[in-house]
Amino acid sequence: MITLDLENMLVCRSILKDKLIQELIAASTDPQNLGLSHAFAGHLIEKAETEGWSGNLVRGLFLHLLSQEGCLAAKMAETANGTIGESLRKAFIHDIKKLMPALFQPATSIVNISILEDYKPSIPHTLEATHFLNEQLKGCTTPEAVTDAFLTFYHKYGYGEIASYEAFSWDTKHQKLRGIRHFEAMAFSDIIAYKRQKEQLINNTLAFINKRPANNVLLVGARGTGKSSGVKALARAYYTNGLRLLQMQKSQLNELPKIMATLRQYASKRFIIFFDDLSFEESDSEYKYLKSAIEGGVESCPENVLIYATSNRRHLIRETWRDRADGQDELFRNDSINETISLSDRFGLIITYLEPTQDEYLDIIDHFLRQEGVELDREELRILGHRWNLEHSGRSGRSARQFVTHYLGQIK
Structure with missing residues (x-):
């Protein structure tokens, strides 16, 4: 069994605050205590079901923490437009060496619970950013190559919610992006x-x-x-x-x-x-x-x-x-x-x-009907579309979509 040396990291120490990591350290330090291993596995499976993680769940946990929670290297790469200093890079490589087993070894070599090895969640879900990171890590065999893969990821996607979401709102109460x-x-x-x-x-x-x-x-x-x-x-x-x-x-x-x-x-x-x-x-x-x-x-x-x-x-x-x-x-x-x-x-x-022309209005209706596998004769489309816009608020893309919704709902 592999014992992870996480306590001696330099710039990724923020992940030590995570409850699952604390449970993992306890379980891998005392592999004979099956209660610790099963407690960690149970909580990890809960997380996997919530997030839709597949495959090696130990690897998934660390990828999630490094991409979502980030680290000093991630924060500086974001602030400095994708680059970090040479000294910080060396410190990041130091930490990646300690993380290599968690990223590339079987889950059962760290915690001997076989279900963590090739997990299949009820609703699989892979973020586009996570997929990109996995692709970057393919073929990486050295800490230096893995470090560069993470830095490429941070430069392209950032970290945390910035990496995961296309759109945000402003949380007034907590003064942060959501x-x-x-x-x-x-x-x-x-x-x-x-x-x-x-x-x-x-x-x-x-x-x-x-x-x-x-x-x-x-x-x-x-x-x-x-x-x-x-x-x-x-x-x-x-x-x-x-x-x-x-x-x-x-x-x-x-x-x-x-x-x-x-x-x-x-x-x-x-x-x-x-x-x-x-x-x-x-x-x-x-x-x-x-x-x-x-x-x-x-x-x-x-x-x-x-x-x-x-x-x-x-x-x-x-x-x-x-x-x-x-x-x-x-x-x-x-x-x-x-x-x-x-x-x-x-x-x-x-x-x-401006308000769409009659032909543009009918084109919008026709486009969305065809997406649903429905094709109407142009004259029938004209009659139905014209009747709809007279009964509603005139011609618009919104009105056209409402007509499509109504029409599809009436098909038997």
Whole structure:
């Protein structure tokens, strides 16, 4: 039996705080005590079922801790845009030598419980990042090669929730990012029509990912036309390129300085802060935080952050005819108008979405019906689609999807 020498690690000591690791150390130190081994195995199986781990569960545990909990090497690689100093690398290699048995030896050579060797969970689940790490580790036979595999992983995906999730929310209570586990995003191929708008959105985002000049983006126009779907599709399409989406609420605008400081620490990742359906009333003052974050604040916006917002209002702040009344003092009137349009003007790229044409509307319906194996004659499609949009809120991508849902539900 192999006894792991984990107590003498240098930069990966944070994993010693994990309860399962503590149980593993106790079990491997006293292999004759079957109670310790079975307690560890039982808790590890619980974890495996929760996370969907397959195969060697001891290896899975250590891969999870090194990729999710991270270590000093992971934190510095994230902060320093994927590189670490030579001394820290040597310390990391020192720890990897001690971790090699857990990563490459059979589970039964560490804890003699055979079920841990080739475990099959009820609901298998492998994160894309974990799959990438396993591929990087294939063929690695030396601590130096394993170290480089982990550093490559940290550079591409980061560690912790940043590595695992495409999209995040902001946890106001704990002042931290919170991964969105069940993130729903369409593929760009499922966003029918709006070719020019998609190209603008993608090209600006690719420039941002590739560290070229890119603009904050305001997507404005008719409701249900795919503005939000386009932004969410970016997170799904460019996750492996280091793009992450942070969806925020208008009520959290006053926390933007704290959020910007947090995102600045993840230098190897690119973040889109996303405000969906954003608009302000005249009495709202929160928009000033957004103006300051985009441009003109004391502290500059981090270079790895852009702000994308969708709105049905071109100028974001509600404007009334009273604001333009001739009876007002001229200077006051101009100030009011300038204040109203100044926020939207700070978005360097404004993409407009109009209501789809009749043919585009029918194309959207046809696309999603065909995905479900249903093909309708164009004339029948036209009649049914036209009847639906007359009875509902007009033509839009959202209305088209609702029609498809209704139609599929009525098929016997």
